Amino acid sequence: MPLSMRPTVRQLEYLAAVAELRSFRRAAESCHVSQPALSAQIQQLERLLGARLFERDRRRVLPTPAGAAAAARAREILERLDVLAASARGLGRPLAGTLRFGVIPTIAPYLLPKALPAVRRRHPELRLQLREEQTDRLVELAQAGSLDLLLLALEAELGSMDLLPLFHDPFLLAAPSEHRLAGRRSVRESDLEGEAVLLLDDGHCLRHQALEVCRRRGGHELADFRASSLPTLVQMVAGGAGVTLLPALAAPALATRGLAVVPFARPAPYRTIGFAFRRSSARREEFQQLAETFRRAAPD
């Protein structure tokens, strides 16, 4: 293939920007060039590929099927180029440079204090840029290319992401200390029957996972009580409003007066903590190394 038939990196950058931002003007801005410069490159690319990449409606711009496919490829290629540049700069060392890392709120405060020091020790060249959001938002950001790696519960709906399980995080029963189950060495899911179970707000994947356990076992949700965070949830339980399922990962940090925590007898319900990343990511091997570091930092 003659060189002149090959799209330039610059064209791919512009293509990806327009596909993402749905606007020539905003794409130009984000690429720090003028709008005509970007227009010209897109036109040139369309001529080169012999296909229309965007529908220019006066009001908005939409990728054609060919454009969407090309933009997806472009993003892959740009990412590979980033990896190439980073590894060249880092003399081939993986896990050097910046990693944009998204974590859900029911994991971040409980795992990161242990895991991050380990990451710093084992991968001193790696700079983590942390972002805490709920699952749906994290997946959006990852698909759009704004995040490189996600740490979340793999039971959630994660679209077409690639997954790397780290460890199981068993659920514990949390109850007020005067509760009938509070003194037990262990409980079974069937003990939930008839219990008022408090859950997190919509949007927390933990809510769905706990609800799943309740459905199996006839516990009923107290719909009027939804907490926006685990610490709040725990305070409500300690105050006698009901019981809840608590991830073992979070339990030690959430211990409080008036709260009893009881493990489930085997097989205990659990969530799977793991990494998720775009299928197209060229950094799978790095993520596997990082996964090892996180597993070691995990409880048990």
Place this chain on the structure above:
DNA sequence: TGCTTGGAAGTAATTACCAG
């Protein structure tokens, strides 16, 4: 080395078009 040159990619200004 230093000068010339041609092409690529940039900008500013302008045009053309549409929705509200």
Place this chain on the structure above:
DNA sequence: CTGGTAATTACTTCCAAGCA
């Protein structure tokens, strides 16, 4: 009409290659 948007036009800038 106005405001927002992409395309067009007419330049300018930059840089690598060719050559004395």
